[in-house]
Amino acid sequence: MTPRRRLRLPPAWAPYVFISPFLILFAVFGVFPLSFSLYLAFQTWEPTAGLASMKFVGLENFAFALHDEWFWKSLSNTGWLALASGVPQHLVAIPLAYFIHTSFKQLRNGVVGAYFLPYITSTVAISMMFSTLFSTDYGLINLCLAELAKVPGLDWLTGGQPVDWLNKAENIKPAISLVVFWRYVGFNVVLYLAALQTIPKDLYEAATMDGAGRFQQFWFITLPSLRPMIYFGVTLSVIGGLQLFEEPFILVGARGGTDQSGMTTAMYMYRTAFEFNDFGAASAMSWLLFAFVAVLTWLTNRAFKPRGPSA
Template sequence: MTLRIPNHWAPYLLISPFLILFAVFGLFPLLFSLWLAFQSWEPTSGIEAMRFVGLDNFVFALTDGWFWKSLRNTLWLAIASGVPQHLVALPLAVFLHRSFGRWRGLVSGAYFLPYITSTVAIAMLFGSLFSTDYGLVNQALHALFGMEHIHWLRSPEAIKPAVALVVFWRYVGFNLVLYLAALQTIPQDLYQAAKLDGAGPWQQFLRITLPGLKPMILFGVTLSVIGGLQLFEEPFILTNGKGGADQQAMTVGIYLYRLAFDFSDFGAASALAWIMFGVIALLTWLTNKAFAERQAQS
């Protein structure tokens, strides 16, 4: 006897593996984190030790000085690493698109390589480059400008620029590939017509290239905003998970991790995660609104 499944159930049956995996590994942790944000709980005490505390975890997070310091660090790193990514990737993409022809895929792949490289490998590489006594960065600065050796990863003044440089180096290739893909969608007829009208390269960039790239610029900037506010791996590995000298490289992600796994305060960590969800959603909305208003004016 064969089991016959009604035809209208077939699509649901085919996508059921994804739905089950999403429910177990995606939806359940999300809802559990939201519920945990209103609880006081140490995992070592067991599930039965959970105690409802209302909004206490959110009040604690919003009045905690370390949270505000980590948020300032996160915003500084997001701006210092995110803005140069686009200022470099955009003109570089235009240059590669115009100058390298069929070889641009190979060249852009070289720029894209850091994005797919292991974060641990990248952190170890830059940890060696930023070494105080034998690092290539200090050796180059001393040879070129006579500067004394800088404690890049142990100085409160130098740790942030060092982390920002690593993040910039890793993600600039990703934005480059985005802009290269968008440039190939702009009709070449527009450039030919502009040349016939006497428009130079700069005028073509301002009047054709930049407007044609606006949707991709919005997409790339939005990803940079979200990624910058979630920054965790690079500063965590470069500072051995402690936030660096004077906690100058402690991002919200690192502080959230330490709240949960160093101090066993999973309730406060969950509340902090949902607060950051709101911050990211707000800044993403403001970014989209700013681009929409600018596009409407133009």
């Protein structure tokens, strides 16, 4: 019997064979959904009727989205939430990371782990916990505000009545922003703490010998050295803030609560696709959102671009 001939691939193919699992998964779960979404943006489609029901409509879906008041309201809500939760994250995370870096030695990892824990905790668990905290009658937040209102001069905090956080339109966005801030501030603390550990100690020693105080060292040494990491963190906050979905969806429901005050663009896209069965318009909105993210990311890059003769 003649031995079977084994299939032998040329050695030059070996790297492609080894990375082929990643390429296949990326093509199936990355390239194909993006390509199909772009294709859908120019189609009208009733999913229950099958793929044969697709009909090319050109730019009608984009025109519908740009003239849709709910789309612009959702975009306005998203921008409000992104600013209200993203800006305080960095304003708090930078000095907090500096404090942990300079004040904790042995317990640093434990303290950082405590701040990082909300980031890796289930979004559903966090939202359910805050739903209880925001409860009108029995929530801990209203209880604390009621106790503070007993202090002379602070009776304006509650106006004599418990705050209805998740049912009144004017309170929904601040409540969601607080949840997002609490969840992601620890992630930024970890980023800035990692960057702080790369700053040479010689700079601080030289500044101390020149008579610079802690605040001067922070302002003239720490902040300029953190500039690349601040750019990275702000960029992540911009992208994540404009894609906000889980927290408001669980806290106030798919419709965004009273007067759609908590309805983000991602939530409206979800409603357009799965509640209104208009996948074409939802796809067009997703690409419009991508354009907004790209523009804001470019503006962030311009804001953090080094200025000077070499810029």
